[in-house]
Amino acid sequence: MILLEATLAGLVLGGMYALVALGLNLQYGVARIMNLAYGEGVIVAAFAAWWLYTAGGINPIFGLALILPAAFAVNWLIYRLALTPLVRRAKLREQLEVDSILATFGLLFVVQGLMLVAFGGAYYSYGFLSVPVVIADVTIAANRLLALGFALVLGLALYLALTRTRIGTAVRAVAVDPVAAGLVAIDVRQVAAASFALGGALVAAGGVLVSMFLTFNANIGVVFTMKALIVVIMGGVGNLLGCLVAGLILGLTETFVATWVDPGLTLAATYAIFLAILLVRPQGLFGRAAR
């Protein structure tokens, strides 16, 4: 019984990680921006959802409809204003990687500082649909199921958009080879900016969904960044299915560790997975060896 409950909880958490990591995959895999302020997007969106719900009485599902476009716009601006100069300056891909790591590391402290000023260091949460639902003898909160459902819908929509549409094909082309994509008349800069913004919107969606059932504070963005990075590496950069599988593995592992070992060791479990991946399959679960 506990096993089933933990598995279900792990799947919900894993679905969130997969969704959040999908966004990072777009930002790193397509726009080539290694965004260390990524997890702050989760927290900002969570606070936005909290604020809409407690101050405006807007439930987080409607909140999603407001927050997603806003996050897209904000991330678009960040890319245009803050990251385009770095893209222009970088001669090599490695150079852009280092520059974007540094710039977004600075951004992390700015965003975190702003949230600390606005909300302090306390933990926040709100009660939305926290009614128990019983499925096959297992009890789970309705908000968790709802979150998982939305994560699946968003993930599926992204998958279809990338594989079935013209724009999606362009995005995948840029991910594989930006130079060649430019040669076949794809506007690489526009695609990169759009992918970065879309990644930002996905992470915001993750934040809103997570806020329905987890407590959060201004400091824990780093942990989400870390987990998203590990999921992307485990699944393989640019691999959407890998992202989903890796996210679920991470969510399940964490929930099991929290249930049977100790909740204080979830990050340690995450790192143990990371270490194992680095030592055994650094190219990711589904990637091919480079050398």
Add this chain to the structure above:
Amino acid sequence: MSGAALLQVDGLTRRFGGLVAVDGVSFAVGEGEILGLLGPNGSGKTTVLNLISGALRHDAGQVALAGEAIHGLPPHRVARRGIARTFQLVRPLGSLTCRENVAAALAFGRRRVFGTGAAAEIEALLDRVGLGGRGDALPEALTYIDQKRLELARALALGPRLLLLDEWLAGLNPTELRQGIELVAALRAQGMAILMVEHVMDAIRSLCDRCVVMNAGRVIAQGTVEAALADPEVVRAYLGDDDA
């Protein structure tokens, strides 16, 4: 040949996904010999060099240097065993001076000479390739041929038993080409064994003792340059209907 061979390659194979880039390639390079590795573009010549030097991992086959297996070794171990290489597109260390480029190879190759004891040798190596007096220059200040010379000096500084040259003579004007051929000939005169991937026919005819011709990952002919180039399959590979 097999008993006295310096480099012995047997059944070397490497796949990239479904493509077999190098397919059961076997040949040998003798002491003091210059062996040409020829073939149309994409036939797998550079991949062979990458497999021998450890840049790529092989899927099957063996490579032995003076009777000792070296396949599967990482590049730095292969270099220390005595195989030096140049790159198809020159790769000088841009933030180091010419002298430092050579010093690095001298310090970590077979010789492991470093510090004040290395100074005279560095100058001698730069002189030997015709870069005397340019020790303080940064590679970006050098002409293309001089960058190639620098790369050769760097390779020689490793103290190699075998030198791998990847189109080292490509892209030179006629005067430079003549100088380049003289330089390689001088190396042979000093007893250096060389495996060279090359397209320039004048160079191949005047330098190579023997040659190996590849097409689509396989060896299609080997022997003296005249005999190999006259081989019907070689003619077909270069001029034939499916590959030209």
Add this chain to the structure above:
Amino acid sequence: MRRGAVIVAIAALALGLLAFVPWIADGYQLSLAIGILNYAVLATAWTLFSGPTRYVSLATVAFFGIGAYTVAVLGEVLAWPVVLLIALGTGSVVALVVGFATLRLSGVYFVIFTFGLAELIRQVVTWFEVNVTRTLGRYVFVDISQEQIYWQLLGLTALVFGAGYAIRRSRLGLALRVIGDDEVVARHLGIGTTAAKVALFTFSAGFMTLCGAIMAPRWTYIDPAIAFNPVVSFQVLIMALLGGAHRLYGPLLGVIPLTLLFEFLLARFPNHFSILIGLAFMAIVYAIPRGITGLVEQASARLRRGAAP
């Protein structure tokens, strides 16, 4: 050779003069001087590894914290030199593990691993203290005065500069410059790139750990959140980049003004501190990517070109 002797002489003279600071300075000035030396050690140790290899380490405070926490746990129990040695050993072992796991691979894995490392160690230590020792937060009762901290840090600063100077002239130093330039070529020149990177990363982490251990007695109370405060890693990175990471003395040029500036900002705008240093850092990344030393070199190169006929 002559130039080397002059540099050593100047450094020795500066060191001799700086040793007198505790007798001249008042309490506040001494504490500022300690802050500057602390960051001088950390930023220079950071540059030892990250400068030539261009692998950005975000884990400075992980090692600093290991040192500080070792003192908090063992400071009262064992003799001071033994405590320092244990701290050094622990930090080095962690660095070896991190190095071997990540430095075989491309730089981005290393950055990611170091990014979360301090948080990981903080959580594990917290878990251990809460569940095993049941003492979250410890008082540091070690009989060491501010003056002694200052002198130890001064000694450590001399060591880190001495080591950096020696490494630059050694085979290892040359190997790291080649690696930073082109890792593929480095391997084909016979350089065992992983071994070289791991060795230097461990060496640099050792200095950071010792620095944390020496600084620990400044706090009377230490808990994991204090010891593993991520802002320290961030400040070290800013200082090193402002000064310029491609020169050994570069970070020092960033450390002195920024320690003073941060001191001022922290006193004036304690709640907005991380926003301000975040903005300052971004300004540096955008405006002077090669740091002050890079600017100076550019200017002098331009002058020389202008002066030439």
